């Protein structure tokens with residue numbers, strides 16, 4: 284990690300500043316859009332349905348990713364990590380748990396939509412609730428393992444954020460990477476792809492589908508795939524051949540996912556519209572009250 288006030292090796296002054304600014308923009312966009320989604324749920328009773336519960340879980344996970352990004356942005360702008368090694372472990376755990384919850388919640392939303400459009404039965408509260416509980420417990424479980432010695436958390440190349448450390452070429456971290464990636468990336472990606480593919484086939488007969496069936500899987504693949512690729516390269520060949528500047532890119536791409544998700548899921552399923560409809564409802568009620576006074 285960089286000493287206080289000095290630049291991390293491989294980075295210039297302007298680059299550290301640029302990464303800090305990009306992280307700040309990503310964090311603020313992700314936090315504000317996902318807070319809007321959470322606010323819509325709190326204020327609109329019509330959104331309190333089992334399928335929307337899955338979207339709420341995704342918005343909460345994405346808010347967690349954005350909050351983690353905000354910490355990374357502020358320390359990048361400070362050019363040092365001010366919270367010590369305990370803070371690094373806590374930051375790594377929080378960001379990784381939120382990232383896994385986001386990936387798995389996307390798969391849960393995809394399955395929920397498949398259930399909604401392709402089966403005749405309604406999604407029950409107990410099913411949606413158990414799914415959300417499972418997603419969060421499983422994410423916390425996988426994110427706790429590096430704290431317990433399987434895998435590890437470490438500083439990212441810039442030295443101002445912490446995340447899952449690269450495999451060190453030993454069996455411990457390599458086995459963690461492959462098993463974790465199977466359950467938390469490949470499996471959710473498969474569920475997402477299959478659910479939307481089946482939905483497309485079914486809905487093609489009844490007209491164009493009402494939801495975007497390609498963007499969620501693409502977001503998972505393009506948003507989190509570079510992280511997976513970087514760690515895979517590190518496991519197979521080490522990081523000596525990957526320039527530090529290139530190692531920062533997957534994190535910058537992944538931290539854009541909360542914003543893309545908020546726009547796709549909330550806008551696509553009319554969640555923010557509920558908020559604006561309710562506002563206009565309040566406005567007209569207030570206007571009516573003023574007329575009556």
Ligand SMILES: CC1=C(/C=C/C(C)=C/C=C/C(C)=C/C=O)C(C)(C)CCC1
Pocket residue numbers: 347348349351352375378379382383445446447460463464467468507508510511514537538
């Ligand atoms: C290695 C690896 C992954 C790593 C994810 C990480 C390291 C996420 C960290 C996210 C953070 C810190 C977000 C903060 O805002 C994935 C994508 C699960 C896919 C499988 C391989």
